[in-house]
Amino acid sequence: MVKRQFDYEDKYKNIQNKIRELEELSGTLDFDLSSEIKVLEGKLKSIRDQKYQNLTPWEKVLLARHPERPTTIQYLDHICDEWIELHGDRYYGDDPAIVGGIGTFNGMPVTVIGHQRGKDTNENIKRNFGMPHPEGYRKVHRLLKQAEKFGRPVLTFIDTQGAYPGAGAEERGQPVAIAQDLMLLAGLNVPIISTVIGEGGSGGALALGVGDRLIMLSNSVFSVASAETCGSILAKDPNRAEEMAAALKLTADDLKSLNIVDEVVPEPIGGAHTDPLETITRVKEAIARNLYEVMENGGSFAEQRYQRLRSMGRYNIIA
Amino acid sequence: MLKRSFGKTKYIPVPQEALPHRPPKPDQTVCPQCASGISAEELRENFKVCPFCRYHFPMTAHERLNWIADPGSFEEWDTELSSCNPLGFPGYDEKLAEAREKTGLKEAIITGAARVQGYQVVLGIMDSRFLMGSMGSVVGEKISRAVEKAIERTCPLITFAVAGGARMQEGMLSLMQMAKTSAALERFHKQGLLYISVMTHPTVGGVPASFAGLGDFIIAEPGALIGFTGPRVIEQTLGQRLPERFQRAEFQLEHGMLDLVVDRAELPAVIGQLLRLHLGGNHG
Numbered sequence A: 001m002v003k004r005q006f007d008y009e010d011k012y013k014n015i016q017n018k019i020r021e022l023e024e025l026s027g028t029l030d031f032d033l034s035s036e037i038k039v040l041e042g043k044l045k046s047i048r049d050q051k052y053q054n055l056t057p058w059e060k061v062l063l064a065r066h067p068e069r070p071t072t073i074q075y076l077d078h079i080c081d082e083w084i085e086l087h088g089d090r091y092y093g094d095d096p097a098i099v100g101g102i103g104t105f106n107g108m109p110v111t112v113i114g115h116q117r118g119k120d121t122n123e124n125i126k127r128n129f130g131m132p133h134p135e136g137y138r139k140v141h142r143l144l145k146q147a148e149k150f151g152r153p154v155l156t157f158i159d160t161q162g163a164y165p166g167a168g169a170e171e172r173g174q175p176v177a178i179a180q181d182l183m184l185l186a187g188l189n190v191p192i193i194s195t196v197i198g199e200g201g202s203g204g205a206l207a208l209g210v211g212d213r214l215i216m217l218s219n220s221v222f223s224v225a226s227a228e229t230c231g232s233i234l235a236k237d238p239n240r241a242e243e244m245a246a247a248l249k250l251t252a253d254d255l256k257s258l259n260i261v262d263e264v265v266p267e268p269i270g271g272a273h274t275d276p277l278e279t280i281t282r283v284k285e286a287i288a289r290n291l292y293e294v295m296e297n298g299g300s301f302a303e304q305r306y307q308r309l310r311s312m313g314r315y316n317i318i319a
Numbered sequence B: 001m002l003k004r005s006f007g008k009t010k011y012i013p014v015p016q017e018a019l020p021h022r023p024p025k026p027d028q029t030v031c032p033q034c035a036s037g038i039s040a041e042e043l044r045e046n047f048k049v050c051p052f053c054r055y056h057f058p059m060t061a062h063e064r065l066n067w068i069a070d071p072g073s074f075e076e077w078d079t080e081l082s083s084c085n086p087l088g089f090p091g092y093d094e095k096l097a098e099a100r101e102k103t104g105l106k107e108a109i110i111t112g113a114a115r116v117q118g119y120q121v122v123l124g125i126m127d128s129r130f131l132m133g134s135m136g137s138v139v140g141e142k143i144s145r146a147v148e149k150a151i152e153r154t155c156p157l158i159t160f161a162v163a164g165g166a167r168m169q170e171g172m173l174s175l176m177q178m179a180k181t182s183a184a185l186e187r188f189h190k191q192g193l194l195y196i197s198v199m200t201h202p203t204v205g206g207v208p209a210s211f212a213g214l215g216d217f218i219i220a221e222p223g224a225l226i227g228f229t230g231p232r233v234i235e236q237t238l239g240q241r242l243p244e245r246f247q248r249a250e251f252q253l254e255h256g257m258l259d260l261v262v263d264r265a266e267l268p269a270v271i272g273q274l275l276r277l278h279l280g281g282n283h284g
Ligand SMILES: [Zn+2]
Pocket: B031, B032, B033, B034, B035, B036, B050, B051, B052, B053, B054, B055
């Protein structure tokens, strides 16, 4: 069976708790527990060193999906000096799986857009697990147009398993809604910096990911399809997700070596959720670095973006 | 109904006004929709459409080319582009070799310059037999190059899409083709050029969510399955069966996703009319 939970966390916390207990014990009792504590501390260190530094791709998938991982709104609250959420696509509805608005980034007005999932069941139901409908993608379209009109750079945050695979989404034109975002992003004449903060799945994630720079958190993943889907379709076995996760090259480091990702931001040991504020601070620094670089390069943003996108792909030339 | 299996097409519903059913003879093709027997000659004369119920059989890229392009007008481009296995994905090399062997094609699309109804156009035609018409690096690159050449020549673009899903074996390199082809079309549209996108059965996943979804006109063949997520995955999400016509071309026309659903017998004339209404689409 495939592991469905990221359990190192619990192991790690258990050992931490045990050490604390032993320390308390040795304080109250007249007992020397230092050798036991040393063993446990050694264990803790080896978990840190070995486990968190050498996570398998599948473990990164599980970590990227961790329910306590910081979400887009948390990033916006800390990255922006101030921000205001804007709602609706002006046609059909407001998709809670995508948040967007205007904020200031180090004093500069920016348009911010991201997938928004929930942290618990109730919030996830409200947010549809961060899986957008076409009205979400049309809200993105509207906010992008607005950003261009007012000359604001765009910051996007990717955190979705994919576009919602439901009947209503198909009835309202999911594929064309995504295609139109891709095309608009490609030609937008303002800088666009995208950051993958959790799981990026398929075209539903890419619709927020066509920019001048793509940043990824070290334990985030970005894939053409989920490892489970690839297991079911290619290996006819969803339980082979673990090996598919490795074959798909979906980790931040893999995608950096494929030149799809520009910068990998290291997460605190244990993952983004163990220290959200530190994670968000690191992401903010990376966004600033990349945004200012793109702005200083000057010239046509759309032209430089085109050259970047145009280079994507690997093939042979056989006469 | 005949129980003969015919791949995915068995999901196509039998229309209420079921047409005269001619029992098949041994050497005839059996229509998966109305179970009539169709001779090879009838199939050819009708461009692989059932003369009894208008079921549209799949067409290979070259069959489609010979049907839509003016005779002898096609000049193929970028035939030297060939897929590699950039991720070292297990089994991909074998799948590519098998697809090349089976189809005689190098990849899931042919592109080039042609005349259609007398007008000079750039053509891209996908073939579902090659890894289900999935878009990997080569398909994305051939489309992007074709779009760029159409811009250079100020020439209209016509694509015939067929796609059963993503080229998962190329991972994110495959997904990025959606961005690349959409970027090429962004430039194309800014030049005021004409793009007619034809979706055939099936067109699902990244292809309609990128280049094929970006036509000035989006036309579908009757009965074609069109959508982002395929019906089986949606059924799993919902935990219930979908109506048979769900995501079919006629359904998508009603829901506002398509300009037209056109029978193969009339499509050349309709494309000719659209080209004429744009004065040939050539602004050069
Ligand atoms: Zn028939």
